[in-house]
């Protein structure tokens with residue numbers, strides 16, 4: 001704490017010359033107001049760039065950058081960070097297609113992001129490019145074929161749903177207690193993804209809501225990684241890491257805990273595989289080990305990335321989904337109609353067919369994408385289709401949150417929650433058909449060669465949860481009338497402070 005204070009003080013001393021420059025510049029600007037003074041593009045000053053705007057908006061980065069984008073003609077702007085670093089934000093679908101597909105080889109994870117995330121993610125799929133990425137994608141893709149997905153829904157998801165989630169909600173309904181539904185959904189997703197990744201059940205979703213060590217350390221590691229990624233002065237965390245103090249000390253401890261735990265599971269699985277002649281487990285870890293990879297560190301990296309991918313994404317999507325439908329009873333009753341047309345415990349094919357629910361989830365993620373901003377770094381100088389020049393090394397971030405909200409892309413009714421915008425109705429049969437949106441205009445799952453590998457799995461899991469929960473319960477938010485929950489983002493989105501709800505069993509009065 002003391003050393004943190006000393007660091008902040010030295011930083012302040014370093015900033016004094018910049019503050020002086022800022023003072024001069026502000027004075028001059030006030031005397032000679034620029035013609036752009038009404039523009040929402042943040043003001044930039046020598047050396048410190050737009051430091052003051054960044055600082056003022058540090059707790060609402062996503063909303064702020066979305067607002068700025070709305071005010072541009074090409075849905076793109078450049079943010080000048082301190083010390084000459086630039087970051088381009090874009091919600092322009094042509095730019096997104098250019099980055100994620102046409103010029104895929106230029107827009108990579110990049111060294112800055114890789115170094116920032118290396119302690120936690122190592123060489124896992126989220127933190128690598130080139131052949132090492134290709135290899136992991138190829139081996140892992142088997143985990144996402146139809147047979148594995150069917151198995152996933154019918155065993156992993158259904159067990160977690162029927163044996164854990166539903167009983168916990170039934171108890172909350174009977175006792176009329178307030179529960180944090182976001183926390184419950186995160187626990188649900190964590191158990192699911194650990195079973196897929198390791199074939200291990202952390203039993204995080206139990207009635208006692210335990211503080212499982214591995215899950216807690218993982219949460220801490222994600223939160224502190226995100227602080228690194230969003231640091232205004234990245235050199236600060238590097239100094240703290242060198243001195244092993246403050247948040248970096250905590251980060252080191254959390255990462256050690258996660259890696260130690262994961263390594264134990266890897267060793268256990270290696271022993272198991274040696275004893276067996278054929279591969280019985282279908283988890284990812286077994287798959288990678290059976291392709292001949294015995295390097296514990298590498299296999300651990302791979303598995304950690306997958307847990308990160310599956311952990312908070314579906315829970316974030318579902319949290320906001322349940323919030324939105326609680327305020328749109330007409331959508332809820334359409335979904336209920338669809339659920340009731342399926343069997344009590346819908347199997348894989350039935351879940352796949354839930355078109356109205358699918359559209360509602362897409363519509364909910366348009367407003368609240370689980371990964372609201374995603375960045376790449378240019379490996380060489382380049383020009384985006386809208387004419388923006390990108391210097392080698394510049395971070396370019398596409399902005400799914402803004403893309404869901406700008407009028408230019410979504411039309412005048414963009415603020416309406418309307419699943420029907422994803423649907424066509426056949427007048428004769430009265431059946432819905434899903435009309436997919438181009439992935440570069442709706443890059444919620446990214447797009448191009450690195451499109452989310454778990455997209456189909458995520459939809460199956462979410463639809464199964466929606467069917468299981470809504471068939472039996474009504475989820476009622478405990479918030480003051482007119483108060484909107486706050487959308488915040490670490491690496492993935494969250495509802496600030498959790499999602500307090502009461503649960504009601506459905507009966508003839510609250511159908």
Ligand code: HEM
Pocket residue numbers: 125126137193306309310313314317369370371374375443444445446449450451452453454455457458
């Ligand atoms: C609603 C749920 C989900 C959303 C919105 C989502 C979104 C995304 C996004 C935006 C990326 C690109 C990240 C980047 O490269 O920076 C991504 C990648 C990925 N996702 Fe998902 N995801 C979801 C669920 C899942 C699930 C359940 C899994 C299963 C394990 C998964 C596995 C992956 C993997 C392996 C990648 C890396 C692909 C690659 O780099 O080639 N995702 N996802």
